[in-house]
Structure formats: structure tokens, C-alpha cells
Amino acid sequence: NFVKFISEHIDGKMYAVICREQGGRGRVFGKVKAPSADMQLRLVVRGSRVTGQWRVKETHPWLDSGSCEFDVPGDRCFGLFTQNGPKDQVRWVRFDSFVITDLKK
Numbered sequence: 001n002f003v004k005f006i007s008e009h010i011d012g013k014m015y016a017v018i019c020r021e022q023g024g025r026g027r028v029f030g031k032v033k034a035p036s037a038d039m040q041l042r043l044v045v046r047g048s049r050v051t052g053q054w055r056v057k058e059t060h061p062w063l064d065s066g067s068c069e070f071d072v073p074g075d076r077c078f079g080l081f082t083q084n085g086p087k088d089q090v091r092w093v094r095f096d097s098f099v100i101t102d103l104k105k
Contacts (some may be wrong), residue, residue: 001072003045005052005065006033016041018052020073030066030090040097045076050099 005018011060014034020027036056044051051067 001070003043003050003070004040005067007037007039007041007054009037012041016049016052016054016063018050018066018068020050020068020070022070027068028066030064032065043061 001022003018003020005016008015014037015029016032016034016039017028018030020029020082021100030052033058034053034054038056039054039056042053042062044053048069048071049067052065053062054065073105
């Protein structure tokens with residue numbers, strides 16, 4: 001059971017996509033076209049609601065990609081990963097400024 005928020009390259013276009021897999025079933029809750037592959041992503045968790053937000057520059061406001069309920073028993077776990085791409089194309093990703101914070105502080 002997990003929520004994932006990814007920047008995804010599909011047919012030459014970039015998207016910010018939020019999905020949830022629960023009980024072995026996956027569902028997309030938001031898919032927004034983004035102007036650049038170089039973007040910041042964040043997950044905002046309030047109670048059982050998880051919202052994916054993105055922006056291109058630090059001076060830009062955060063934009064919602066979508067949100068979903070994620071009410072599962074036990075501790076919440078978060079991960080950071082990349083997904084595959086075309087076999088004949090070399091693609092690199094870089095993570096920086098990775099932070100986990102309590103926004104209430």
C-alpha cells in the first residue's frame with residue numbers, strides 16, 4: 001500500500017502524476033502537464049489526505065497535481081524511486097534538496 005508522486009516523461013511531454021496503490025489495486029488521482037522536467041515535487045499529508053504538489057522554480061507557488069485518501073492501518077512509509085524508460089535511450093535523474101519536514105512548525 002503506497003502513494004507515489006512522480007514526474008513522468010510520456011511521448012515527449014512531462015507530467016506530475018499522483019497515484020495510490022491499495023490492496024493491490026492502482027489508481028491515478030491526478031495527472032498535470034508540466035512545462036519542464038526540472039521541477040520540485042512535494043507530498044503534503046494532512047490526516048489521511050495526501051496531496052501531490054509541484055513547481056518549476058523555488059520562487060513559484062506550489063501547484064496541486066491531485067490528492068487522495070490513504071487510510072491504512074500501521075505506520076506510514078515513504079520512498080523515493082525512479083521508473084524505467086525506453087531501453088534504447090539513456091536517461092538520468094538527479095535528486096537534490098531532499099527534505100522531510102513537519103509543515104506545522
